[in-house]
Amino acid sequence: MSEIIPEARRLELLRTMLRIRAFEEKVGELFLKGGTAGSMLHLSIGEEGAAAGVALAMKPGDTFTTHHRGHGIFVARGGDVNRMMAEIAGKITGYCRGKGGSMHIADMSLGHLGANAIVGGGIPAVVGAGLSSKTLSQGSVSVAFFGDGAMQQGICFESMNLAALWKLPVVFAVINNQYGMGTRIDRASATLDFAGRARGFGLTALEVDATQPEQVLAAAQELIEHARAGRGAGFIVANCYRFYGHARKDKSPYRDEAEELEGRKRDPILNHKDALVAAGLLSEAGFEEMNGAANLEMDEAVAFAQTSELPGLETMFEDVFDPSIPRPVSVDERLDRVLGGGA
Amino acid sequence: MSEIIPEARRLELLRTMLRIRAFEEKVGELFLKGGTAGSMLHLSIGEEGAAAGVALAMKPGDTFTTHHRGHGIFVARGGDVNRMMAEIAGKITGYCRGKGGSMHIADMSLGHLGANAIVGGGIPAVVGAGLSSKTLSQGSVSVAFFGDGAMQQGICFESMNLAALWKLPVVFAVINNQYGMGTRIDRASATLDFAGRARGFGLTALEVDATQPEQVLAAAQELIEHARAGRGAGFIVANCYRFYGHARKDKSPYRDEAEELEGRKRDPILNHKDALVAAGLLSEAGFEEMNGAANLEMDEAVAFAQTSELPGLETMFEDVFDPSIPRPVSVDERLDRVLGGGA
Amino acid sequence: MTSPLPTPSPVPFGQEIEFRAALREAIRQEMRANPSVVLIGEEVARYGGAYAVSKGLLEEFGEARVLDTPISEAAIVGTAVGAAMTGLKPIAELMYVDFAYLAMDQIANQAAKIRYMFGGQIGVPMVLRAPMGTGRSGGAQHSQSLEALFWHTPGLRIAIPATVTDCYFLLREAINSPDPVVFLEHKALYVSKGVLEPDAPPMGVAVTRRKGQHLTIVTYSRQLFYCLQAAEELAKEGIEAEVIDLRTLNPLDLETLAQSVRRTGRALIVTEDTLTAGVSAELSALIQEECFDYLEEPVLRLCAEDIPIPVSPPLEAGSVPSPARIAQTARRLVRRAR
Amino acid sequence: MTSPLPTPSPVPFGQEIEFRAALREAIRQEMRANPSVVLIGEEVARYGGAYAVSKGLLEEFGEARVLDTPISEAAIVGTAVGAAMTGLKPIAELMYVDFAYLAMDQIANQAAKIRYMFGGQIGVPMVLRAPMGTGRSGGAQHSQSLEALFWHTPGLRIAIPATVTDCYFLLREAINSPDPVVFLEHKALYVSKGVLEPDAPPMGVAVTRRKGQHLTIVTYSRQLFYCLQAAEELAKEGIEAEVIDLRTLNPLDLETLAQSVRRTGRALIVTEDTLTAGVSAELSALIQEECFDYLEEPVLRLCAEDIPIPVSPPLEAGSVPSPARIAQTARRLVRRAR
Numbered sequence A, B: 001m002s003e004i005i006p007e008a009r010r011l012e013l014l015r016t017m018l019r020i021r022a023f024e025e026k027v028g029e030l031f032l033k034g035g036t037a038g039s040m041l042h043l044s045i046g047e048e049g050a051a052a053g054v055a056l057a058m059k060p061g062d063t064f065t066t067h068h069r070g071h072g073i074f075v076a077r078g079g080d081v082n083r084m085m086a087e088i089a090g091k092i093t094g095y096c097r098g099k100g101g102s103m104h105i106a107d108m109s110l111g112h113l114g115a116n117a118i119v120g121g122g123i124p125a126v127v128g129a130g131l132s133s134k135t136l137s138q139g140s141v142s143v144a145f146f147g148d149g150a151m152q153q154g155i156c157f158e159s160m161n162l163a164a165l166w167k168l169p170v171v172f173a174v175i176n177n178q179y180g181m182g183t184r185i186d187r188a189s190a191t192l193d194f195a196g197r198a199r200g201f202g203l204t205a206l207e208v209d210a211t212q213p214e215q216v217l218a219a220a221q222e223l224i225e226h227a228r229a230g231r232g233a234g235f236i237v238a239n240c241y242r243f244y245g246h247a248r249k250d251k252s253p254y255r256d257e258a259e260e261l262e263g264r265k266r267d268p269i270l271n272h273k274d275a276l277v278a279a280g281l282l283s284e285a286g287f288e289e290m291n292g293a294a295n296l297e298m299d300e301a302v303a304f305a306q307t308s309e310l311p312g313l314e315t316m317f318e319d320v321f322d323p324s325i326p327r328p329v330s331v332d333e334r335l336d337r338v339l340g341g342g343a
Numbered sequence C, D: 001m002t003s004p005l006p007t008p009s010p011v012p013f014g015q016e017i018e019f020r021a022a023l024r025e026a027i028r029q030e031m032r033a034n035p036s037v038v039l040i041g042e043e044v045a046r047y048g049g050a051y052a053v054s055k056g057l058l059e060e061f062g063e064a065r066v067l068d069t070p071i072s073e074a075a076i077v078g079t080a081v082g083a084a085m086t087g088l089k090p091i092a093e094l095m096y097v098d099f100a101y102l103a104m105d106q107i108a109n110q111a112a113k114i115r116y117m118f119g120g121q122i123g124v125p126m127v128l129r130a131p132m133g134t135g136r137s138g139g140a141q142h143s144q145s146l147e148a149l150f151w152h153t154p155g156l157r158i159a160i161p162a163t164v165t166d167c168y169f170l171l172r173e174a175i176n177s178p179d180p181v182v183f184l185e186h187k188a189l190y191v192s193k194g195v196l197e198p199d200a201p202p203m204g205v206a207v208t209r210r211k212g213q214h215l216t217i218v219t220y221s222r223q224l225f226y227c228l229q230a231a232e233e234l235a236k237e238g239i240e241a242e243v244i245d246l247r248t249l250n251p252l253d254l255e256t257l258a259q260s261v262r263r264t265g266r267a268l269i270v271t272e273d274t275l276t277a278g279v280s281a282e283l284s285a286l287i288q289e290e291c292f293d294y295l296e297e298p299v300l301r302l303c304a305e306d307i308p309i310p311v312s313p314p315l316e317a318g319s320v321p322s323p324a325r326i327a328q329t330a331r332r333l334v335r336r337a338r
Ligand SMILES: Cc1ncc(C[n+]2csc(CCOP(=O)(O)OP(=O)(O)O)c2C)c(N)n1
Pocket: A042, A068, A069, A117, A118, A119, A120, A146, A147, A148, A149, A150, A151, A177, A179, A180, A181, A242, A246, D042, D071, D073, D095, D099, D102
């Protein structure tokens, strides 16, 4: 398969995965230091192959939605790591001015229609984006990234049926990390052949080993261009393993030791690195350099987040509606009206 | 197939279908005379084979939910046609004291957990009934009856997955009459292999021609007993044709003439009658007698409904909560409290 | 992309037209003016809409812009949300507002919150149209009035017109809104008729449909006509009721409301949604907050009973306000002896 | 059917326990007493509940009665509905009340209306538990307080406890209710502690947590503690606030509320749900209706701002009432010069 992937892309794939992992590790540390906003932080360590593989198969102008574990996907799509880190820290310099946090990062300029804290919540939006693309001849494909857990949410199937029925330029990308919180997929889904399930809704479906990132890239490219050509919506299930807990603090007591150790051996980064070294495209030193650069970049992102300001209270009332519409009347303003005069 | 079905059952199947059609025809006439409550009345003419076939495969104690087109199913499950007709007429003698109407008939004593006016709304209840059966060893199977349109509702798939995952004594019965209101299934569903779709959720699935009622009965029996034995939940799609409009008044302008004429030729009653006559189990006279009896029965039901009383206004506040809980305070009582004293 | 436009028929201003025709006309004009406006919903295309609102639009604008959908309410709304974020201006239709419960996540957790969660990067310029209310014995799952749910959801704007003129102008404004608008149409009004006036105030402006000095009746949608009927009755007895039609809940024209009540000293709120925690509660609270020192009597609420809506015609009719009950309540309010 | 019961550990009355432990104890006692009580939800079994409410229940009662589910909120509630109609007494858990939007059809169109639509033939004896409220920077989709939605739905009963004792007794009562009860637990209270008293009043009885004569503060859930803190502050200034904990919204103890306000002449409603069309609106309307002739001042509302809930800690905290703002508002109400 790798034959069809040019060398530069293969290296880009590695760099992207290293940047994802560095981002997740650094944001995880920031969380432990109390430097992030909120009690929930979901890391995608172990899933870099799925995120990078699909993301690199997308083109500028393509759109996508992600889920609660979406940092890596957006890093791969070119997200500004400073603004990402700042958002996760709840700072005014963040992508969403501190209003969204880790689970609601978005960037319209890069086609990121938003992460979502509702499992499955972001899936139908890509059907709409696909409809816009088709109706307005935008030439773009829209990709929904979500986890295996969303494969039990009704909205997922309604969306698949609609995308297939209307032959929209849409691809559903399931990052199957084997778990939904503490529940292994076989305890959540009556069948594990997700690709087969998707075919039942008229989608062209492929299943790939996401610990072999080039497989993901190749399959995603095929489905995305197939969809772009108007030949029908696609589905890709990228199998991997969630290396650590559901959220940064979760120690996964519900998983057995042996399984975790085995799972962590299935490392998309090391697999791909070995492939590149074997192909003579990369040296150990080159790898270290790449990894060092990634970590440095993320250290700087953390510094940016830490030195950024928290949003001012007045910003709370902004962004509810378009600026042309008056902002909501605050509770204090109401009290002033009723009681007369200020406090 | 019919070999495995005893003669008495085969005749019962015919009688049941005749009673369903008579019921629907009579209630349709009542509707046109303005004798029913509400603007919507959905008839199941043409679907008698699906309703009777599955219903007769069920046992006493089995439970079920139906949809907005559920009269026939309940007639087949032994519903009291007087109380059914009275309910559809909005009378106090109806199953639901006139509160439910055509789309909300229910009878706990016969396991009818209720018709539903929300497409797909009654499906998950059978998962719950299956859970009760399994947890409390009730030995019953619960069947969800719904139309092809509900095959695009998310709740349908969430329910299928859960029933399969938990190996519950549940069967999903889709009455595929080819249309959802004015939309033919191929314009609503990206794939028409509903059985295949159901297998994708772990169900044992069968597709049958519902214009051959004995096929339905045999397949339903197989799935129901399979489920009862704890071997897993089932799915049956019974293909037929909606002879007339979506609702009694709808003339189906969106369907073409030829298709309708063809469709109405696929009559489960005539098919089965011919089979019985050919098998020497029935004479033309016997058929006429059976049909006459059915119509007489339904005429009496209509008379019962017409001579019954409308509910008194005071009944409006009953049945919101259990009798042990005070009924809601009426708007007038509130006004009396505020304004002091009665009007 | 879009089928060629026929020579535009002029908007029938000054003529008497049906409520549903006014809605159709608004959609048609916006679809003609803006190729990015699309209509999405169950039976909106070939069937022409369950209540015939969209009859003829498929023929004029084609399948690419008038889309029949499967019975997938959550996906219908979710698709509209995504489309609105990427260049289209979707009008999504729910066949009954009762089905909003199937799409509430997409309505309340997504459409309403997207602009805010994403820090103002983008809005969701969509309209969610749905029939509401009683009058057809549709039963508990086909007759609800759920405007309070939407009003309680920050990020949503709500239009709830009573007249054909408001149907036309408010729907056009809604389609051009940069933020999601829930547009609620009373199913008992679809075939009602009225003269299509050439102009109407924008969202956020309440209209005083009848002047009066003895009490202020605050209402909207179908109940407006019941209130006006009641007011006529009352006038014969020398009671002059001022009747205010809110037209939109968000934005709400609190000023017009408050000024009237400060003048009359008496307020009666009439809605068709169930009383407890409904629209009438917020209106009562606001009036009390704004007019406390002017109130001669308690603010009254005449609304639907706190029960699911029964099918049997007498029960259904008896569960919501009627002209007679409105008049009687107004009488008691004005004549109340302390 | 059910795993053999271990020798029941006595309920820790008189001891200080955690809010979540009180909930766990209530479920445990009912599951021991009645084999038809089951617990259904995401991560309730092996994980022990996202907030550890059900820790240990799987071990005691087994997989047949403590069931982990897929991420299918609508089916979870729908399954509970069907189970409740056929002999089980299910306790369904939503990991966050925000997800109720995904199950609203099963909650509002089915569970709430079944008894009524079917003419009283059967009820739906289920409990729907869910964490609510702010405090963990969970953001707009994980921090909502949606009690108004449920209160506006005829057929639902709503418990919304603040104390460990109410958690225990109200949840036990809810599990035994013949009709659906939505049981809302403030996520910021799970690890709070209190003494488990041996008894508590039933649903429908509000409790006056603090006596006072200058104003009545009406609240529930976490805000009760903020109100009590504020009351302490006010006491130092000679302002004695009466603080009423509603405990349940349906049934609502209007009498206790009204009697207090008639005595103090001043009412301040404090809730964490967004203000417009929220619980505070209904309470304000009711108080005004019941106490009109006794009110010295307008009924005030201090609630969450009409915005989606932001993640950034200062914004999240600033968007809901705080002890300081409650005290300040009370001061202004009592000291208001006309
Ligand atoms: C509708 C909804 N239900 C439940 C949750 C709580 N929750 C957050 S993540 C998660 C597990 C999701 O699993 P999966 O989809 O496989 O994604 P992963 O966490 O494995 O990346 C759950 C149950 C939620 N956020 N939204």
